[in-house]
Amino acid sequence: MSQSTAESKSLKGSKPEEDKSQSSNLKLGFTLVIIASLMLSFQNVVTKIILSKRNVFGMFEMGGILSPSMGNSLLLMVLRMLIVLPVMALIVAPRIYPNTWKDIRSMVHYTNRGRLLAAIGSALCLFASQFSIYLALGSIPTGIATTIFFIYPTVTIILVWVFYGEKPPISLVFAMLTIYIGGFMTVPLKAFTGGGASNYILGAPAAVISGCAFAGYMILIKGAKMHPAPFTIISFATILLFGLLILPLFDFYVKPGNWTPLLIGTCVLGVTTLVGYLLNNSGVPLIGPSLTSVIGSSGPAITTFMAYVLIAETLNMYQGIGVLLVTLWVLGISVENMRKQKQAPK
Helix, strand or coil, X not given: CXXXXXXXXXXXXXXXXXXXXXXXXXXXXXXXXXXXXXXXXXXXXXXXXXXXXXXXXXXXXEECCCCCCHHHHHHHHHHHHHHHHHHHHHHHHHHHCCCHHHHHHHXXXXXXXXXXXXXXXXXXXXXXXXXXXXXXXHHCCHHHHHHHHCCHHHHHHHXXXXXXXXXXXXXXXXXXXXXXXXXXXXXXXXXXXXXXXXXXXXXXXXXXXXXXXXXXXXXXXXXXXXXXXXXXXXXXXXXXXXXXXXXXXXXXXXXXXXXXXXXXXXXXXXXXXXXXXXXXHHHHHHHCHHHXXXXXXXXXXXHHHHHHHHHCCCCCHHHHHHHHHHHHHHHHHHHHHHHHHHHCCC
């Protein structure tokens, strides 16, 4: 009897401790993923500064290191990969996942050919997405480029329907249409009439292509079936190799005095990429991928706000409503996916 009482007390004592630990982990995971989302938004603003001169904090002008063009966007991506890939491959990935290089070596075996092709295909989609978003960020306001990019959840739903036969419910179809309307609202009317807004002719389609390519990247991740650490190394290596191969086909130009600020800006992009990756991958196990996607859906709003604070980019009322619509409905899609995962049989 006394032993049973002691065990009962022990269980009662351990439950609050366990609840406290879970609450602490949830708060930590939430904080890490939020900071990772901020890193992504900050990357977009830094890219904008690199590609066009901006008044930072309303105090001083900086940027305009590269002019927006296909060649310069490709150059920026290659330089970023040259910084990020060695650090990820030699330092970060092996510490996160000790079997990183063992898994990469196993991919050359013929039985893993399908997974390797999926990983390379996914990386090429990511290459197309990043290349296009750089073009968009150099041509149109940061918040608008990011908002249009966030059509990718809707494209993912369509691709899952086409390739896996998972027909979306009517609520998601309505959300998809609303996201497209919101994205359309962010593009000013003068962009269609050619009234001094020719950058939208390049920037808006580039952002759409970036979102579509990113959806392809997300779909092909499934086929690779790899741990994020080796998968990221294969992705970064593929992007760097492909970028180096096609860079000579494009015209790019850096003023002699701009190489140093360009390398500094690229280092900032590299650091934020790595920090965002580490924080996100540390936060996901604590709060789960579903809640992580919900937090990530705030991307358009966070980027728009950060661009306003850092470089004083403003949107008109219709553009603001468009950003809000996209943010709310991407959030709705994320919540719906989280609900479906909870209901799925384990």
